[in-house]
Amino acid sequence: MVKLNFRIDEHVHARLLERAHAAELSLSEFVRLVLTQAADPHREYIFSSKDEILATSIQILSILAVAVGQRSPETLEQGMAEARALLAERGLLDPDAGATAAAIPDKGRVSR
Numbered sequence: 001m002v003k004l005n006f007r008i009d010e011h012v013h014a015r016l017l018e019r020a021h022a023a024e025l026s027l028s029e030f031v032r033l034v035l036t037q038a039a040d041p042h043r044e045y046i047f048s049s050k051d052e053i054l055a056t057s058i059q060i061l062s063i064l065a066v067a068v069g070q071r072s073p074e075t076l077e078q079g080m081a082e083a084r085a086l087l088a089e090r091g092l093l094d095p096d097a098g099a100t101a102a103a104i105p106d107k108g109r110v111s112r
Contacts, residue, residue, distance in 0.1 A: 018091035023050075
């Protein structure tokens with residue numbers, strides 16, 4: 001096996017560690033798999049099954065959010081704030097976006 005040695009930004013390293021941890025892999029295993037995938041143009045995204053589960057979960061939760069929002073916008077706002085905090089904690093939100101409830105336009109929000 002060939003050994004690679006390269007430098008990456010600290011924030012990229014932190015994100016890679018988060019992704020490796022989420023995939024239950026060491027950083028070396030995760031990076032090796034990603035590089036192997038990148039070198040093979042015929043392979044699909046390695047962790048697509050988790051993405052498919054996530055997409056289905058998002059659809060279900062979107063339906064639930066609409067139902068809750070119609071009954072109690074305050075409860076929906078609180079739930080969305082907690083969800084953003086959990087997603088940020090797990091590195092699933094873009095830290096540079098800085099989106100907050102106040103920064104999100106009203107378009108698409110549930111209202112009475």
